[in-house]
Each structure stands twice: as structure tokens, then as C-alpha cells.
Amino acid sequence: MEHIHPHQHKIVRQDRLRKQGHGSMVIWFTGLSGSGKSTLASALEARLFEEGIRTYILDGDNIRAGLNKGLSFSDEDRKENIRRIGEVAKLFVDAGVVVLSAFISPFASERQLVRETVGAENYFEVFVDTPLEVCEQRDVKGLYEKARRGEIKNFTGIDSPFEAPQAPDLRIETHKLSLEEAVEVLYKNISTRIKKA
Numbered sequence: 161m162e163h164i165h166p167h168q169h170k171i172v173r174q175d176r177l178r179k180q181g182h183g184s185m186v187i188w189f190t191g192l193s194g195s196g197k198s199t200l201a202s203a204l205e206a207r208l209f210e211e212g213i214r215t216y217i218l219d220g221d222n223i224r225a226g227l228n229k230g231l232s233f234s235d236e237d238r239k240e241n242i243r244r245i246g247e248v249a250k251l252f253v254d255a256g257v258v259v260l261s262a263f264i265s266p267f268a269s270e271r272q273l274v275r276e277t278v279g280a281e282n283y284f285e286v287f288v289d290t291p292l293e294v295c296e297q298r299d300v301k302g303l304y305e306k307a308r309r310g311e312i313k314n315f316t317g318i319d320s321p322f323e324a325p326q327a328p329d330l331r332i333e334t335h336k337l338s339l340e341e342a343v344e345v346l347y348k349n350i351s352t353r354i355k356k357a
């Protein structure tokens with residue numbers, strides 16, 4: 161970029177981690193609408209927060225309603241949505257925060273981009289692998305019914321693709337585990353990574 165000269169700041173990520181006594185990373189939940197991304201992210205965050213870990217959830221409420229207001233659900237806009245979220249996540253990781261993100265993120269190429277943006281060593285991908293039939297039966301927001309009636313176009317799993325992760329760091333089947341069991345599995349997988357600053 162022409163005429164952009166990054167400033168070398170005095171305080172860097174490592175200083176923040178040393179001071180706070182724990183590491184930072186991105187826990188990236190991906191899965192269909194209604195698969196359980198937000199519920200799991202929220203429950204895991206509560207567990208980490210109680211232990212004094214600095215956490216923040218990125219989800220539709222704070223991203224699609226603000227920074228990414230105006231992006232649609234076309235393939236192109238979903239890709240831009242995830243690209244920007246990856247950049248935001250990178251800033252939070254630099255700030256020393258454990259980020260929990262809850263976006264469908266249907267494309268393997270954009271999940272890979274986020275992995276590269278935040279650094280593979282800081283990225284932990286959780287595939288919330290709940291079958292479409294279960295998500296549709298839950299229909300938390302009534303959107304599947306609308307999509308089936310044709311009132312919502314490009315709905316993931318109905319008439320828009322979801323590319324299932326081939327090698328996620330963790331796969332959670334919410335139709336087989338209770339929320340408490342799922343959080344326990346998640347916690348066991350990430351706690352040592354967070355605690356070694």
C-alpha cells in the first residue's frame with residue numbers, strides 16, 4: 161500500500177499476554193443455522209469468563225447489524241462478511257482476547273482465509289455438526305419454514321451450499337451431546353492452549 165507506514169508500537173501482543181497471564185486465540189464455530197453455534201459459544205464463554213479469561217463473542221448481532229450491515233446472503237457477500245470478520249478477529253487476538261465466533265461460514269476457502277489471517281497457531285475450528293433435519297426441526301427463528309415456503313432465498317442448506325469442514329480441530333454433534341457435555345469437551349480441548357501465555 162502506497163504511503164502507508166505502519167508504526168512500531170511499544171506494547172505488543174506478548175506484553176499483553178504476559179501481563180494478563182493467559183493466551184489469546186480464535187475459537188471458530190461453523191455450522192448450519194440452528195446447529196448450536198451461538199448457544200455453545202455463549203456457554204463456553206461463560207465458563208472461561210468465570211476463570212478470569214478475557215473473552216469476546218463475534219456473531220450476527222454485533223457484526224451483521226453494524227460493521228457488515230448491508231451485506232446480503234449472496235455467495236459473494238457471505239465471503240466478504242467472513243473476510244472482514246477474520247480481520248476483526250485478528251485485531252482481538254493481538255489485543256490478547258479469546259474470540260469466540262459464531263457464523264455459518266459456509267465456504268471452505270473463506271475459513272482457510274481466516275485461518276491464515278489470524279495465524280494457524282491461533283485458530284481452532286469447531287464444526288457444529290448438527291444434521292439439517294435437526295436444525296430444521298428446531299427452527300429456532302422460524303427461518304427454515306420461510307425458506308421452504310420460498311419466502312427467503314439463498315438459505316443455507318436449502319438453496320445455498322454449506323461445505324462441511326473436512327478436517328476441523330473439533331466436531332461437536334449437538335444432537336448426541338447435551339449442552340453441558342459439549343461445553344466440557346470444548347473446554348478440555350482449548351483450556352491448556354489458552355492458559356499457556
Ligand SMILES: Nc1ncnc2c1ncn2[C@@H]1O[C@H](COP(=O)(O)OS(=O)(=O)O)[C@@H](OP(=O)(O)O)[C@H]1O
Pocket residue numbers: 192193194198220224233237238239241242262263264265266301303312313314315316320
Ligand atoms: N439466506 C440465509 N441463509 C442463512 N442464514 C440467514 C439467511 N438469511 C438470514 N439468515 C440469518 O443470518 C444468520 C447467518 O449469518 P452469518 O453471517 O453467520 O452467515 S454467513 O457466515 O455469512 O453465511 C443466521 O443466523 P444463525 O441461525 O445464528 O446461524 C440466520 O438467522
Ligand SMILES: Nc1ncnc2c1ncn2[C@@H]1O[C@H](COP(=O)(O)OP(=O)(O)O)[C@@H](O)[C@H]1O
Pocket residue numbers: 191192193194195196197198199200262298300333334335337338339340342
Ligand atoms: N447440545 C446442544 N448444544 C447447543 N444447542 C443445543 C443443544 N441441544 C439443543 N440445542 C438447541 O439448539 C438451538 C441452537 O440455536 P443457536 O445456538 O441459535 O444456533 P446457531 O447459532 O447455530 O444458529 C438452541 O435452541 C439450543 O437450545
